[in-house]
Amino acid sequence: MIDNAKQVSALTRVNSATSVTKNSPPAGEKFLRFQLGEEGIALLPLSIIKQVMQVPVAEILTVPQMPACVLGIYNWRGEMLWIVDIGKFMGFPNLATGGVENLMTIAIQVEEQYLGLVVQQINDIELHDKEQINMPSLGLFSPEILPYLQGYLIGANKEVLMVLNGEAIAKAPLWQLNR
Template identity: 35%
Template structure:
């Protein structure tokens, strides 16, 4: 015999507010972050292996590497490249590496792992991908990496752009 759920009251309402909040969430979980240009982007949480704060001295520069790459880090025994995401996306402002810590988002697809250095991290947020709009006014050089955008409420002309981590990882730009 199946009885009432121990998580619900007799009238099928959740016992605790956290469970009720989880049941009302819509969309998919994303990490919001900023580039030095103050543009805001998001990546799907399922694409992110880890988010970390790296001290600049833990990022080892590699001679003759692409100028888009800051160097490498050791992530629990695995050496991974760290890229300046803003520079990769064509931002005129280089990432300030003269600070105590640099936020790095490690993204992964199959066996490929890459650290994306950003200006600052935002929040994890549930975003409804059904409300994702086609990206408008996106420069041609970043269009292949943007899946769409959400208009930001209360802010005219500001948008939150969703990046395609697979397109970034597989870009031919890394070879230059």
């Protein structure tokens, strides 16, 4: 009987804590954290991410005369999804794809446009206050990256987290010229 009382008490505490959490909106916005190359850490707002998936390399159709960062197209949910090495696009070294069967891909949607961003590794989902995002500067980032940055944050381990501008990436002139 004592065990049941302890269980009810524990459930009441859990339910009370859950109801407080449900009623209190979290402060900030959710971002997906991932690796760009060996040293680059980037964030994308969850609001533009439609899916994170493993894309089989064998199912990517290469397209002739495309920039090196464009790996090809992939049939995703009946849509033609351009698959892009986002690290290469932003000036990081090529993603090592030799011998790899699947590529970690983030499908984003901006307005009616979809784009598959291939990344080295997905790390986590994090909550960040948009007010804490610093404006990017040329001294801190290369000119290739600046047009596609919303800004940057300093992480818990003092690392620089690049906050990517999904809309700028999806509407990059490179995609518009090659469509």
